Every structure is written in C-alpha cells, then in structure tokens.
Amino acid sequence: MTQFLQQIINGLSLGSIYALIALGYTMVYGILKLINFAHGEVFMVGAYTGLYAASALGIDAFEASGRSFPLYLALLVLVVAMAAAAVLGVLIEFLAYRPVRNAPRLTPLITAIGVSLFLQNAGMLVFSPNPQRYPAILREVRFEVLGVIVTNIKLTIFGVALALMLGLHLLVQKTWTGRAMRALSFNIDAAKLMGIDTNRVIRSTFAIGSGLAAAGGILFGLDQITINPLMGVLTGLKAFVAAVLGGIGSIPGAVVGGLLIGLAEQLTAGYLSPAYRDAITFLILIGILLLKPEGLLGVVRVEKV
Amino acid sequence: MRIQRRTLISGLGALATGLSVGCRKTGASEIVIGHYGSMTGSTAHFGQDTDRGVRLAIEEANAKGGVLGKQIRVVTLDTRGDSAEAANAVTRLIDIEKATSLLGEVASSLSLAGGRVAQRRKIPMISPTSTNPKVTEIGDYVFRVCFIDPFQGRVMATFARQNLKLDRVAILKDVKNDYSIGLAQAFQNSFTAQGGTIVVEQSYSQGDTDFSAQVTAIRGTPAQAIFVPGYYSEVGSIARTADRLGLKIPLLGGDGWDSPDLFKIGGDAINGSYFSDHFAPDVATDRAKQFVANFTTKYGVAPSGLGALGYEAAEVMVDAIRRAGKDDPTAIRDAIAQTKDFDGVTGKITIDAQRNAQKSAVVLKIEGGKAKFETSIAP
Numbered sequence: 001m002t003q004f005l006q007q008i009i010n011g012l013s014l015g016s017i018y019a020l021i022a023l024g025y026t027m028v029y030g031i032l033k034l035i036n037f038a039h040g041e042v043f044m045v046g047a048y049t050g051l052y053a054a055s056a057l058g059i060d061a062f063e064a065s066g067r068s069f070p071l072y073l074a075l076l077v078l079v080v081a082m083a084a085a086a087v088l089g090v091l092i093e094f095l096a097y098r099p100v101r102n103a104p105r106l107t108p109l110i111t112a113i114g115v116s117l118f119l120q121n122a123g124m125l126v127f128s129p130n131p132q133r134y135p136a137i138l139r140e141v142r143f144e145v146l147g148v149i150v151t152n153i154k155l156t157i158f159g160v161a162l163a164l165m166l167g168l169h170l171l172v173q174k175t176w177t178g179r180a181m182r183a184l185s186f187n188i189d190a191a192k193l194m195g196i197d198t199n200r201v202i203r204s205t206f207a208i209g210s211g212l213a214a215a216g217g218i219l220f221g222l223d224q225i226t227i228n229p230l231m232g233v234l235t236g237l238k239a240f241v242a243a244v245l246g247g248i249g250s251i252p253g254a255v256v257g258g259l260l261i262g263l264a265e266q267l268t269a270g271y272l273s274p275a276y277r278d279a280i281t282f283l284i285l286i287g288i289l290l291l292k293p294e295g296l297l298g299v300v301r302v303e304k305v
Numbered sequence: 306m307r308i309q310r311r312t313l314i315s316g317l318g319a320l321a322t323g324l325s326v327g328c329r330k331t332g333a334s335e336i337v338i339g340h341y342g343s344m345t346g347s348t349a350h351f352g353q354d355t356d357r358g359v360r361l362a363i364e365e366a367n368a369k370g371g372v373l374g375k376q377i378r379v380v381t382l383d384t385r386g387d388s389a390e391a392a393n394a395v396t397r398l399i400d401i402e403k404a405t406s407l408l409g410e411v412a413s414s415l416s417l418a419g420g421r422v423a424q425r426r427k428i429p430m431i432s433p434t435s436t437n438p439k440v441t442e443i444g445d446y447v448f449r450v451c452f453i454d455p456f457q458g459r460v461m462a463t464f465a466r467q468n469l470k471l472d473r474v475a476i477l478k479d480v481k482n483d484y485s486i487g488l489a490q491a492f493q494n495s496f497t498a499q500g501g502t503i504v505v506e507q508s509y510s511q512g513d514t515d516f517s518a519q520v521t522a523i524r525g526t527p528a529q530a531i532f533v534p535g536y537y538s539e540v541g542s543i544a545r546t547a548d549r550l551g552l553k554i555p556l557l558g559g560d561g562w563d564s565p566d567l568f569k570i571g572g573d574a575i576n577g578s579y580f581s582d583h584f585a586p587d588v589a590t591d592r593a594k595q596f597v598a599n600f601t602t603k604y605g606v607a608p609s610g611l612g613a614l615g616y617e618a619a620e621v622m623v624d625a626i627r628r629a630g631k632d633d634p635t636a637i638r639d640a641i642a643q644t645k646d647f648d649g650v651t652g653k654i655t656i657d658a659q660r661n662a663q664k665s666a667v668v669l670k671i672e673g674g675k676a677k678f679e680t681s682i683a684p
Contacts (some may be wrong), residue, residue, distance in 0.1 A: 003525040006550070010517040129345040129385070131538045133570045142551065149551045224514040225542045226570055230345070231514070269518035275480060276511050277518070 002147035015262020016161035020216035021239035022254035025210030040236015041119035046085040046138035047215025068139035082211035089210025123229030134221035247298020339404030346386035350564035352443035358615030366524035388418035413437030433618035458491025473529035488534035541570025585678035
C-alpha cells in the first residue's frame with residue numbers, strides 16, 4: 001500500500017510537469033491549429049537558462065558551503081528562465097511560423113519540426129551534449145507520512161504547477177487578452193474584423209505557453225537530477241500526448257491529461273516493467289484517437305460547409 | 306538525400322580501398338593508429354579519459370623515436386555513445402585516415418559495432434575496457450587488455466557475499482546495454498551459487514532520467530544492497546533518487562561507474578557504495594605511480610581506470626607494431642596475439658587464446674567524493 005501511494009505521489013509530480021508543458025501545446029493549437037513541435041525545445045532551453053541563471057547568482061558557493069539558496073534568488077531564477085523562454089517562443093513564432101501562417105497546414109507543421117531539430121542541435125553545441133547535474137535551487141527536505149516519502153521538491157512542483165495553472169485560468173477567463181485569445185480560438189477572421197490585433201494576441205499566447213514550459217523545465221531539473229539537450233524530445237512528445245488525451249485546445253484538458261499520463265507512466269514502470277513506461281503513453285495516444293478523438297474534455301467542432 | 310549521398314561516397318571509398326589494399330604504401334612517413342570513442346554524450350568521460358591515456362602513451366613513444374623509425378599519429382573520432390556512429394567511425398578511420406590498427410571503444414555495445422567492421426576489413430583492434438565476452442568473440446582481429454564480465458560479476462558477488470556478508474541483493478540493470486545485461490547475469494549466477502538471494506530485478510534504459518518507480522519497488526523489498534551494473538550518469542541519478550526516497554543501502558557496480566561525473570551527479574548520496582575496476586590510482590606500483598604523475602602533469606587531473614587502460618592499450622599496440630617489424634595489419638594482429646608478460650601500468654598483460662587479458666580486479670569504495678582502494682581480487 002505504501003508502495004502504491006509512493007508511486008502515485010511520484011506520478012503526480014511528473015504529471016504536473018507534463019501538464020505545464022501540455023498547456024503550451026494546447027494554447028497554440030487552440031488558436032492557430034498548429035502543433036508547435038519546437039515546444040519541447042523551449043522547455044529544454046528554459047531548464048538550461050535556469051541552470052545558468054542559478055550559477056550566475058552564485059549557487060556553487062552556496063552548495064559548497066552547505067547553505068541553502070535563498071528563496072528570493074530561487075524565484076529570480078524562475079522568473080529569468082520564464083522570461084528568456086517567453087522571448088524565445090515569441091522569436092520562433094515571428095521568424096518561423098508567421099511567414100507561413102497562411103500557407104497550407106502541412107507547411108507550418110514541417111517548419112515546427114525543423115525548428116525543433118535546429119534547437120536540439122544548437123543546444124548540443126552551446127550547452128554540450130553531456131548530461132549536467134541540476135543545481136539545488138531548493139534545499140531538499142524530506143517528510144515521511146505513513147511510510148510514504150514526500151519531499152518539499154515534490155510539494156513545490158505541485159504548488160508551482162497549480163499556481164501557474166490557476167493564474168493561466170484567471171488570465172484566460174478574466175482579462176482582455178484572455179478574452180481575445182478565446183475569440184481567436186473561436187474564429188480568427190471574425191476576431192480580426194472586431195478590431196483585435198491578432199498578431200499581438202498570438203505573440204502573447206506563445207510568450208505565456210513558453211514561460212510555462214520553462215517553469216516546467218526548472219521543476220523537471222529539480223525532480224530528475226540531470227538535464228541534457230535532448231530532454232525535450234521525449235518529454236515534449238509525452239506532453240503533447242497529454243494535450244491530445246485531455247482534448248487539444250482545452251486548457252483544463254491539458255491539466256487532466258498531464259496528470260493522467262504521469263500516473264499511467266509511473267504505475268506501469270512500477271508494477272509492469274520500466275521497459276513499457278514510454279510505450280504506455282503512446283498506447284494511450286492510439287487508444288484515445290480511436291475511441292474519443294476529441295479527447296476527454298475536448299469539444300466536437302462541426303465542420304461548417 | 307544527404308544521407309544517401311554519404312552512404313554512396315563511403316561505399317565508393319570502401320570499394321577504392323578494397324582495390325588498393327594490395328598496393329598500400331609501405332614507405333609512408335608515419336604510422337596511423339585510429340581511436341574511436343565517445344568524446345561527447347552521456348558516456349563522454351569514457352572517450353575523453355581513454356583518449357588522454359592513448360595520446361600520452363603515443364607522445365612518449367614518439368619522444369623515444371617512434372616505432373620502426375617512424376612517428377605515430379593518433380586520429381580520434383567521436384562515436385557520441387551511439388553504436389551506428391561507432392561503425393561509421395571505424396569505417397572512416399580505415400578508409401579515409403588509413404589507420405592500420407585501431408583502439409576503442411570503452412562501451413561493449415559500441416565495441417561490438419566497431420569490432421564487426423574491423424574484423425570484416427581485417428584491421429586489428431584493441432578495446433581498452435570493453436568487458437562483455439562477446440566483443441572478442443567477433444573474430445581473430447579483435448583483442449582487449451582488460452578482464453571480462455563473468456570475472457567482474459564474480460568479483461562483486463564474492464565481495465558482496467564474503468566481505469560485506471550480504472544475503473539479499475536487488476539488481477537494477479540497463480536493458481539497452483550489452484555490458485549491463487551481461488554483468489548483471491554474471492553477478493546473479495555467482496551470488497546465488499554462493500548462497501545469496503536476488504530479491505528483485507528491476508531495469509531501466511540508457512538515457513532515462515526518472516528512476517523513482519524502480520527505486521520505490523526496491524524499497525518494498527528486504528534488499529541489503531542494489532547491484533547497478535550501469536554507466537555513471539544514470540548511476541549518479543539512481544543514487545540520488547534512492548537517497549531522496551529514503552533508501553539507505555549501498556549500491557554496488559562495475560567499471561562503468563568510473564568517472565568524476567559520478568561524484569558530481571551522485572553527490573553525498575553515492576558515498577558508501579562500492580564498484581569493481583581495473584585500476585586503483587591510490588595504491589599502485591612504481592610504474593603506475595610514474596604514469597599517474599605524468600598524466601596529472603600533462604592534463605591537470607588524475608587518470609581514472611579508463612585513462613590507465615587507454616594508455617595500456619596504446620602501449621600494447623605500439624609494442625606489437627615494433628615486434629611485427631612492419632606497418633601491416635595482419636603482421637600487427639599476429640604480434641598482438643603473441644603479447645606475453647607485457648609490463649603494463651595496471652599489471653602484467655598476457656593475451657590468451659580467446660584474445661582477452663587475464664588480470665586481477667580491484668574493488669573501490671566511495672568515500673567523501675573519491676574512490677578509494679578497498680581490496681584486490683585475483684582471477
């Protein structure tokens with residue numbers, strides 16, 4: 001029983017990271033009907049920005065002397081990484097997607113794969129392909145509840161993920177930008193006719209989605225101990241599956257999908273075999289596409305003739 | 306498209322060298338030894354440290370006038386820890402760089418890929434540290450200067466049973482890696498034969514970063530230690546995950562642990578663990594002390610076991626070329642096969658009929674972020 005609970009805790013923390021990344025896929029898809037395959041790489045760049053920001057703020061000295069890194073500096077690292085990723089996301093949109101926005105749908109998709117490969121290889125060139133240990137931005141504290149080990153890192157992952165998702169929900173539902181996003185997602189041409197600056201809204205969407213991915217990247221580094229430039233490939237794909245599972249285009253769907261994928265993966269690895277941990281994710285993808293292609297919380301869109 | 310063109314070119318290249326083998330120039334002014342290793346990637350330390358050892362040995366040989374009156378040039382190609390890339394690297398070393406002998410790889414999976422090419426092209430190859438038995442079974446052109454996994458597995462099983470007095474051990478192996486699978490099997494056979502029990506067997510795949518499911522499963526068993534026959538990047542993460550989940554038992558492993566990165570990634574969590582290796586820099590013969598001093602002066606860091614074995618493999622190769630009397634792959638192969646009582650930095654090397662070296666192993670204990678000599682176990 002304790003083992004089961006432990007696997008659930010591990011699965012939920014992995015799942016909240018998937019959820020943060022899945023939000024970026026789903027927001028962009030909701031508005032542009034584009035699967036932004038470079039999103040996994042934005043997640044990777046976010047994680048590395050966090051690593052370099054932490055070392056610029058002198059984390060090595062803190063680690064060497066055994067003192068914990070101050071919380072305000074940890075938050076600064078998070079903000080810097082999110083900002084850098086937001087800039088990268090906007091840049092990708094401006095340079096790679098905007099020029100082909102009105103081309104047939106296959107063109108931006110292939111462009112996205114190209115950007116993704118470019119960033120993977122650029123990452124290997126700039127950050128070196130060797131895995132790097134993630135600095136201890138948070139000093140680890142362990143609690144034991146009924147034999148289940150919970151760390152403050154896992155709690156922080158839930159907490160940060162939850163806070164960011166709530167923030168996003170408020171932003172989409174309560175602000176002008178959010179309303180504009182929903183309008184674009186409903187009908188981009190009509191939104192333009194209503195005087196909405198569509199480019200600005202798309203830019204915000206990319207910035208917000210990329211920022212969330214960077215937060216996911218830092219949490220991933222804290223949770224998984226090492227990062228490498230190809231970390232975004234599989235994690236990105238799994239987050240994409242999470243977005244599809246929840247219903248691509250649906251923000252609550254991305255959260256539900258992310259948590260479910262994290263749990264499925266962890267329970268498969270724990271009780272079946274770790275060899276199937278990646279397979280289960282894609283089995284779920286095939287299953288959902290066959291049985292409920294609109295996803296768990298997605299809505300069926302009727303094609304207008 | 307680009308890939309197709311490249312295959313075509315290397316195909317043509319192979320054809321051209323195939324035709325020109327008969328008239329390979331014997332009067333060339335230098336002898337080329339090819340080295341292929343993982344200079345980047347998750348096993349980058351393996352390739353880099355081996356290459357340092359190789360280059361130190363060749364530099365010393367060249368300073369003494371080279372071999373057969375010629376200078377030796379080492380050409381190193383990166384395999385990025387990928388077996389397809391290892392086969393490509395060997396083909397390039399033979400066809401483009403005109404290497405007449407080869408050194409590499411560290412990882413057994415990669416030596417298997419590269420060794421098959423070397424055997425097909427009949428170019429002698431010495432692997433410094435690939436311990437999987439299948440490597441030298443490829444054929445008569447593939448050698449190694451280290452012990453093999455059935456022995457290494459027995460060493461750690463004996464150590465766990467006799468020295469640590471353990472009864473129950475869990476195994477966590479890398480199922481994508483020939484070395485890890487072979488070593489896990491050897492350990493299991495020997496440990497159970499000595500009356501111990503393997504309580505659970507878990508697995509991961511090279512490149513994984515999340516080990517919490519496996520560690521949680523092991524935590525639910527009465528295991529007293531975990532045998533992790535993997536490579537250092539993953540082992541470091543596994544140690545940290547075990548620590549984080551409150552699993553306070555030592556890890557045991559093999560020579561794949563040998564890298565300073567193990568301590569960087571594993572931190573305090575890896576202290577108190579043990580692994581078998583080829584070489585213990587802290588207790589060494591005069592010859593080894595000299596090597597450690599030269600290596601440290603040249604590179605500013607002490608060698609790991611891989612650096613020592615890279616050095617040794619290069620020395621054996623140079624010695625074989627000298628005894629062969631000519632820069633000819635077949636003559637060099639025959640000379641390597643006759644290597645007997647060669648005085649290497651990690652001990653006397655005699656190549657047996659299976660093209661392996663019979664050597665003893667050391668067990669190292671990790672304390673305060675350093676690997677220290679614990680005991681030595683003879684074959």
